[in-house]
Amino acid sequence: xxxxTLTQIAREAKNxxxxxxxxxxxIKDAALEKMAQALESNIARILEANEKDxxxxxxxxxxxxxIARLALNESKVKGMAAGIRxxxxxxxxxxxxxxxxxMDKGLVLRRVSCPLGVIGAIFESRPDAVPQISSLxxxxxxxxxxxxxxxxxxxNKQIVSLxxxxxxxxxxxxxxxxxxxxxxxxxxxxxxxxxxxxxxxxRGSNAFVRYIQENTKIPVLGHSEGVCHAYIAEDADExxxxxxxxxxxxxxxxxxxxxxxxxxxEKSASRVLPRLVGEFxxxxxxxxxxxxxxxxxPEIKAAEESDWDTEYxxxxxxxxxxxxxxAGIDHINRHGSxxxxxxxxxxxxxxxxxxxxxxxASVMWNASTRFADGFRYGLGAxxxxxxxxxxxxxxxxxxxLVIYKYKLFGQGQTVAEYSGENGKSFQHKSLPVKRAx
Amino acid sequence: xxxxTLTQIAREAKNxxxxxxxxxxxIKDAALEKMAQALESNIARILEANEKDxxxxxxxxxxxxxIARLALNESKVKGMAAGIRxxxxxxxxxxxxxxxxxMDKGLVLRRVSCPLGVIGAIFESRPDAVPQISSLxxxxxxxxxxxxxxxxxxxNKQIVSLxxxxxxxxxxxxxxxxxxxxxxxxxxxxxxxxxxxxxxxxRGSNAFVRYIQENTKIPVLGHSEGVCHAYIAEDADExxxxxxxxxxxxxxxxxxxxxxxxxxxEKSASRVLPRLVGEFxxxxxxxxxxxxxxxxxPEIKAAEESDWDTEYxxxxxxxxxxxxxxAGIDHINRHGSxxxxxxxxxxxxxxxxxxxxxxxASVMWNASTRFADGFRYGLGAxxxxxxxxxxxxxxxxxxxLVIYKYKLFGQGQTVAEYSGENGKSFQHKSLPVKRAx
Numbered sequence: 001x002x003x004x005t006l007t008q009i010a011r012e013a014k015n016x017x018x019x020x021x022x023x024x025x026x027i028k029d030a031a032l033e034k035m036a037q038a039l040e041s042n043i044a045r046i047l048e049a050n051e052k053d054x055x056x057x058x059x060x061x062x063x064x065x066x067i068a069r070l071a072l073n074e075s076k077v078k079g080m081a082a083g084i085r086x087x088x089x090x091x092x093x094x095x096x097x098x099x100x101x102x103m104d105k106g107l108v109l110r111r112v113s114c115p116l117g118v119i120g121a122i123f124e125s126r127p128d129a130v131p132q133i134s135s136l137x138x139x140x141x142x143x144x145x146x147x148x149x150x151x152x153x154x155x156n157k158q159i160v161s162l163x164x165x166x167x168x169x170x171x172x173x174x175x176x177x178x179x180x181x182x183x184x185x186x187x188x189x190x191x192x193x194x195x196x197x198x199x200x201x202x203r204g205s206n207a208f209v210r211y212i213q214e215n216t217k218i219p220v221l222g223h224s225e226g227v228c229h230a231y232i233a234e235d236a237d238e239x240x241x242x243x244x245x246x247x248x249x250x251x252x253x254x255x256x257x258x259x260x261x262x263x264x265x266e267k268s269a270s271r272v273l274p275r276l277v278g279e280f281x282x283x284x285x286x287x288x289x290x291x292x293x294x295x296x297x298p299e300i301k302a303a304e305e306s307d308w309d310t311e312y313x314x315x316x317x318x319x320x321x322x323x324x325x326x327a328g329i330d331h332i333n334r335h336g337s338x339x340x341x342x343x344x345x346x347x348x349x350x351x352x353x354x355x356x357x358x359x360x361a362s363v364m365w366n367a368s369t370r371f372a373d374g375f376r377y378g379l380g381a382x383x384x385x386x387x388x389x390x391x392x393x394x395x396x397x398x399x400x401l402v403i404y405k406y407k408l409f410g411q412g413q414t415v416a417e418y419s420g421e422n423g424k425s426f427q428h429k430s431l432p433v434k435r436a437x
Numbered sequence: 438x439x440x441x442t443l444t445q446i447a448r449e450a451k452n453x454x455x456x457x458x459x460x461x462x463x464i465k466d467a468a469l470e471k472m473a474q475a476l477e478s479n480i481a482r483i484l485e486a487n488e489k490d491x492x493x494x495x496x497x498x499x500x501x502x503x504i505a506r507l508a509l510n511e512s513k514v515k516g517m518a519a520g521i522r523x524x525x526x527x528x529x530x531x532x533x534x535x536x537x538x539x540m541d542k543g544l545v546l547r548r549v550s551c552p553l554g555v556i557g558a559i560f561e562s563r564p565d566a567v568p569q570i571s572s573l574x575x576x577x578x579x580x581x582x583x584x585x586x587x588x589x590x591x592x593n594k595q596i597v598s599l600x601x602x603x604x605x606x607x608x609x610x611x612x613x614x615x616x617x618x619x620x621x622x623x624x625x626x627x628x629x630x631x632x633x634x635x636x637x638x639x640r641g642s643n644a645f646v647r648y649i650q651e652n653t654k655i656p657v658l659g660h661s662e663g664v665c666h667a668y669i670a671e672d673a674d675e676x677x678x679x680x681x682x683x684x685x686x687x688x689x690x691x692x693x694x695x696x697x698x699x700x701x702x703e704k705s706a707s708r709v710l711p712r713l714v715g716e717f718x719x720x721x722x723x724x725x726x727x728x729x730x731x732x733x734x735p736e737i738k739a740a741e742e743s744d745w746d747t748e749y750x751x752x753x754x755x756x757x758x759x760x761x762x763x764a765g766i767d768h769i770n771r772h773g774s775x776x777x778x779x780x781x782x783x784x785x786x787x788x789x790x791x792x793x794x795x796x797x798a799s800v801m802w803n804a805s806t807r808f809a810d811g812f813r814y815g816l817g818a819x820x821x822x823x824x825x826x827x828x829x830x831x832x833x834x835x836x837x838l839v840i841y842k843y844k845l846f847g848q849g850q851t852v853a854e855y856s857g858e859n860g861k862s863f864q865h866k867s868l869p870v871k872r873a874x
Contacts, residue, residue, distance in 0.1 A: 018770060022793045101815045107804060109814055116826050117796065198826035219656065219827045240849035247851035333455060355844045356459045359554065367544060367847025376852070377546055377843065378538045378865035389553045389635035390656045390828040394843045406814065406831045407792045410804025412677035414684035415813070428815035 006189035009145060009179055010196035013118040016174040017143040021115050023173065025092040031170045032088040032135055036081040038166035039131065039159070043077045049158035050127065057151050069126050070152055080131040080159075087135040090380045093398040094141045100431040104424065106411045108431070113402045115141035116198040120190050122147045122212060124204035127155040133201070134163050134178045136381055140401035145197070146180045147187050156180060191216035199401070201384055206311065221400060223387035225337040226256030227311050228369045231328040231354065232276075233345035234267040240366055241272050241344045242279055247368040248342060250283055254313045256385060257340045257362075257372040261308060261318045263328045269321045270296055277319075285315045292321035308335040325350055329357045336360060338387045340372040340394075361387060361394035443626035446582060446616055447633035450555040453611040454580040458552050460610065462529040468607045469525040469572055473518040475603035476568065476596070480514045486595035487564065494588050506563050507589055517568040517596075524572040527817045530835040531578045537868040541861065543848045545868070550839045552578035553635040557627050559584045559649060561641035564592040570638070571600050571615045573818055577838035582634070583617045584624050593617060628653035636838070638821055643748065658837060660824035662774040663693030664748050665806045668765040668791065669713075670782035671704040677803055678709050678781045679716055684805040685779060687720055691750045693822060694777045694799075694809040698745060698755045700765045706758045707733055714756075722752045729758035745772040762787055766794045773797060775824045777809040798824060798831035 004012070020028075039046065050072040057067050094113055101109040119142045123129045130146060137144035148156040160180040168175025181190060190197065191212070200220045202212040210224040230248050232241045248259035264273055269292070277297045280287055288303035300319070307318040308331070322328045332341050340362040343354040351365040362372040372395060374382025379397030386392050392400035418424050441449070457465075476483065487509040494504050531550055538546040556579045560566045567583060574581035585593040597617040605612025618627060627634065628649070637657045639649040647661040667685050669678045685696035701710055706729070714734045717724055725740035737756070744755040745768070759765045769778050777799040780791040788802040799809040809832060811819025816834030823829050829837035855861050 018794060018796060021796070022790075103808070103813065103815060107808075213654070217650070219825075237849070243849060243851055247853050251852045251856070351846075353459075357455060359455060359458070360842065362843045362845065364845045365847060366849050367845045368851045370852035371540070371544075371845055371847075371850075372843070376540065376855070376863065378540060378863065378867075388656075389840050391840075393840050403826050403828075403830050405797065406799045406809070408799065408801045408804045408808055409788075410802060410808075412674070412680060412803050413808075414680055414805045415688045415807035416684050418813070419688070426813065426815065430815075 006181070006186055006193060009181065010118065010190070010193040012176045013143040013145055013179055014196040016176040017115065017117045017141070019172070019174050020138070020141045020143060020177055021094070023141060027170065027172060028092070028138055028141070029088040031138060031167050031173045032084050034166040034170055035131065035135060035138075035163050036084040038162040039077055039081045039084070042162055043074050046077055046155065046158050046162070047072055047074070049154040052154040053152055062151060066151065070155070072127060072155060076128065080128055083128070084131050084135040087139050087381060090139060090398060092139070093402045097433040098404055100433050102427060102429040102431055104413070104427050107413050108409045110407045110409070111404050112407055113399075114405050116401055116403055117142060118197045119144045119401065120147075120193075120197045120200045120218070121145070122187060122200065122202045122204075124149045124208065127152045127159060129203065130156050130159045131163065134160075136383060136398060137401065138167070138177060140398050142401055143177045144179070145190060146178070147182070147190070148180075150182075153182060157182070188215070191218065194218045203384060219388075219391060221384055221386050221388065221392060221396060223256060223337065223339060223385050225311050225387070226258070226339040226385075227261070227309060227335060227337040228257055228259050228340045228342075229261045229263055229332045229336055230259050230342040230344060230369065231263040231322075231325075231332070232265060232268055232272055233325065233343060233347065233350055234265040235346050235350075236265075236268055236272065236344040237346055238272050238275065242276060244342060244344055244366065244368055245276055246279055246283070248370060249280070249285060249317055250315070251368065251370045253315050255370065256311075256313075257369050258313070259317070259342070259369050260311055261320065261335070263320050263322050263331055265325070265328070266292065266321050266323055269293070273297060273319070273321075280317060283315070285317050287317055287319060289319040290321060293319045296321075311337070325353060329354060332358050332360070339385070340364065340369045342367070342369050361385070443618070443623055443630060446618065447555065447627070447630040449613045450580040450582055450616055451633040453613040454552065454554045454578070456609070456611050457575070457578045457580060457614055458531070460578065464607065464609060465529070465576055465578070466525045468575060468604050468610045469521050471603040471607055472568065472572065472575075472600050473521040475599040476514055476518045476521070479599050480511050483514055483592065483595050483599070484509055484511070486591040489591040490589055499588060503588065507592070509564060509592060513565065517565055520565070521568050521572040524576050524818060527576060527835060529576070530839045534870040535841055537870050539864060539866040539868055541850070541864050544850050545846045547844045547846070548841050549844060550836075550841050553838055553840055554579060555634045556581045556838065557584075557630075557634045557637045557655065558582070559624060559637065559639045559641075561586045561645065564589045564596060566640065567593050567596045568600065571597075573820060573835060574838065575604070575614060577835050579838055580614045581616070582627060583615070584619070584627070585617075587619075590619060594619070625652070628655065631655045640821060656828065658821055658823050658825065658829060658833060660693060660774065660776060660822050662748050662824070663695070663776040663822075664698070664746060664772060664774040665694055665696050665777045665779075666698045666700055666769050666773055667696050667779040667781060667806065668700040668759075668762075668769070669702060669705055669709060670762065670780060670784065670787055671702040672783050672787075673702075673705055673709065673781040674783055675709050675712065679713060681779060681781055681803065681805055682713055683716060683720070685807060686717070686722065686754055687752070688805065688807045690752050692807065693748075693750075694806050695750070696754070696779070696806050697748055698757065698772070700757050700759050700768055702762070702765070703729070703758050703760055706730070710734060710756070710758075717754060720752070722754050724754055724756060726756040727758060730756045733758075748774070762790060766791060769795050769797070776822070777801065777806045779804070779806050798822070
C-alpha cells in the first residue's frame with residue numbers, strides 16, 4: 001500500500017467515506033461480521049506474522065513489557081473477533097435525528113447525525129488496536145487510515161489486509177474503508193492532509209500525543225496528560241477517604257485517570273493524613289509533600305514545585321495541605337490537566353461546588369477517579385479520553401466519531417418571500433424528533 | 438488594557454471564566470440587562486468615540502461601504518441594547534442534563550452542559566459585533582477577549598469599557614469577563630494562548646479566516662469559503678428551479694450561503710437552461726459555462742477550470758451540465774466547500790440520496806441556499822457558520838459555545854470492587870434526563 005502517496009491514500013479514504021456514510025446499519029454490521037470471521041479463519045497467518053515481529057523484538061532486545069503486549073495467541077485473536085462482534089451490537093450512531101424545526105408550514109429542518117469522514121488513527125505497538133479502531137470507525141461510517149507501532153508492523157499489516165479484504169467482499173462496501181501506512185515520514189505527511197482527514201486519534205505516551213497535537217492542523221481527540229487529584233474535605237468520612245485515595249492511586253497507577261496529587265483540607269489533615277500516609281507506605285508508594293504535610297508526617301520527603309504538575313503514572317504521590325475548598329479548587333484548576341478530579345465529602349453543597357467549579361472533564365463525588373472510562377461509564381465503547389474543550393470531552397464513545405448535518409425540506413420557498421416589510425414570518429415550531437428503533 | 442501582556446489578559450479571562458461558569462441564569466441575565474442600560478445611557482459618549490473613527494476613516498479615504506458599516510447613530514446604539522436584551526431571553530445553554538446513567542445502585546453519572554471557558558473573537562470593523570459577541574459569550578458563561586477592526590478602535594474601546602464596567606457592577610460577576618485587545622501583534626500573541634483560550638471565533642473575509650486557521654492550534658469556529666451549489670435534476674419543476682436559482686444567487690450575493698455554481702442535469706438542460714440564462718442575464722449576472730452549457734446558450738463565456746472552485750460573492754455564476762445525479766454529487770463533493778448545497782427535484786428518492794451523499798453542513802431540497810442561517814433555522818442566535826467537521830457544523834447557535842462535563846455521584850465506591858472474578862457488575866441503566874424548565 002505504501003506505494004501510493006499519502007495524498008492518494010487520503011483521497012481514496014475520503015471517497016470511501018462518502019460511500020460508507022450512506023450504508024445501512026445492516027450492511028455495516030454484515031461487514032463487521034465478515035471482519036470477525038476473516039480473523040477467526042486466518043489465525044495461523046496472523047500468528048505467523050506476529051512471530052516475525054516477536055523475533056525482531058527479541059533480537060532488538062526490546063523491553064519485556066512491550067514484547068508481552070505485542071505477543072498474540074489463538075485466544076487473543078479470538079478475542080479480537082469477539083471485540084468486533086461486540087461493536088456490531090452497539091446502536092448505530094449515524095442517522096439519528098437530533099432536532100426537528102418547522103420553520104414554516106412545508107419548510108422543515110432536520111438535524112441528523114452523520115460520520116466525520118476520514119479518521120487518522122496513530123497508535124503504539126499493540127496489534128489488537130487494529131481491529132478495535134477499524135470496527136469503531138466502520139460502525140460509525142468513517143474511513144480510517146491506521147498507523148501502528150513499527151514493532152508490530154507484520155502483525156498489523158496481516159490483520160489490516162484480512163480486514164480490508166473481508167470488507168471489500170461485502171457488496172457496496174469499499175475495501176479502502178480501512179487502510180494502513182507504515183513509516184514515520186508517512187505519519188508526517190498524514191498530519192498535513194487536513195483537506196481529507198477530519199480527526200486524528202492518537203494513542204500512546206504523553207510525549208507521543210503532544211507531538212501529534214503540535215504537528216497538525218487537524219483536530220486531535222486525545223489527552224497528553226492526566227494530572228488527577230483527590231481533595232479530602234474537612235468533613236470527609238475517613239473510611240471513604242482512605243478507600244478512594246488508595247483505589248484512585250493504586251488500582252492501576254499507569255492509567256491516565258490515576259490520582260497524582262492528594263489535596264487535604266487543613267482541618268482534616270491531622271485527623272486523616274497519618275493513616276493515609278501509613279496505608280500508602282504499606283503499599284510502597286513513594287510520597288512527597290508540602291511543608292504542612294511534613295509537619296504532620298515528617299518522614300515524607302519535600303515536594304518540588306514541579307511535583308504539582310507531574311503525572312507520575314507510577315507508585316508515587318504528592319500530598320498538599322490546603323486552606324479549605326476554594327484553595328483546593330484553585331490548585332486543581334491551576335495545576336490539573338482537566339482530566340478527572342475527586343472530592344471526598346459528606347456535604348452535598350461542597351460536593352456540588354467542587355463539581356461545578358473544577359474545570360475538568362470528569363468530576364467525582366465519593367467515587368474513585370478510576371471510574372473515568374468509556375466502558376465503566378456505559379458508553380459501550382471508548383475511542384479515547386479527551387481533555388479537549390470542543391467536540392468531545394472525557395471518555396469518548398462512538399458519538400465522538402460523528403457530527404451532524406442540517407437537511408432542509410422545502411417546496412420551492414425563497415428567502416425573498418420571508419424578507420422585507422410584507423415578508424412572511426417564520427414559525428420556528430420545534431417538533432419531536434424521530435427516535436431510533 | 439493593552440499594558441497587560443497577552444498571557445496576563447488570557448489568564449485574567451480564564452479566571453473570570455471559572456467564576457462565570459457557576460453563575461445562575463438570573464445573574465447572567467441581570468448582567469446582560471446592565472450591559473444594555475449602559476449603552477442606552479451613554480449614547481453621546483459612544484457617538485463621540487465613533488466620530489473619531491469616522492474622521493480617521495474619511496481622512497484615510499477608506500471605502501464608502503466600510504465607512505457606512507462603521508457609522509453609528511442613536512438608533513443603531515439602541516439596536517445594540519435591544520440585541521443584548523434579546524440574548525437575555527434565550528434559554529441558558531449551561532447546566533442542561535444531556536444523559537443520566539445509573540452505573541450501579543448509588544453510583545449515578547450525569548453529563549451536564551458547561552461553558553467552553555475563554556473565547557477569542559476577532560472581527561473586522563463593525564462595532565455592533567462587540568455587544569453581540571459579548572452578550573452571547575456572557576449568556577453561555579464564557580469570558581471573551583475581543584479584537585475588532587482598527588478603523589473602529591475608538592468605538593469598540595468605548596463600548597467594551599461601558600460593557601465591562603456594567604458587568605463588574607453586578608455582584609459576583611467579574612469585569613474581566615469582557616476584555617479587548619487592540620494591535621495585530623496582540624492577535625498573534627492571542628493565537629498562541631492555547632493553554633487559556635478554548636475557541637477562536639473569527640468573522641471577516643475568507644483570507645482573514647484562513648489566516649487565523651493557519652496560525653493557531655486553538656480550535657477555530659468558522660468557514661473560509663462558501664462555494665455553494667444548486668443541482669437541477671432531470672425532473673425539476675421549471676418554476677421552482679428558476680425561483681430557487683435566482684434567490685440562491687441574488688437574494689444577497691455577498692453572503693457565504695449564496696450559490697456560486699449551477700449544476701444542471703443533461704436531460705433537463707435544453708428544457709430549463711435557456712430560461713434560466715435569460716433570467717440571470719436580465720438581472721445582469723455575469724455567466725460562465727462549460728462546453729455543453731455553451732452548446733445550448735452560445736452567448737455565455739467559457740468557464741476556466743478554476744471557476745468551479747471560486748466563491749465569487751458577487752453577481753457572477755458558473756454553469757455546468759452534468760450526467761445525472763451522481764455526477765452532480767461528485768462535482769459538489771469535489772469542488773464544494775461543505776457549506777450549503779441545493780437539489781431541485783420532485784423525486785423524494787433523488788432528494789434523499791442527494792441530502793445523504795452531499796458532504797455539506799446544510800443540504801436543501803427545494804429551498805433556497807440562503808436559508809442556511811442561524812436565525813432562519815430558529816437557533817435564536819448565530820455565533821457563525823462553521824464548515825468544520827468537529828464540534829459544531831453549519832449555522833451555530835449558543836450551543837456552539839458550550840461543551841459538557843461528566844459528574845459522577847458515588848457513595849465511596851472503588852473500581853477494585855468492580856474488578857476481578859468476584860467483582861460487582863455494572864448495571865448501566867439509562868435514566869431520563871432532567872429537562873430545563
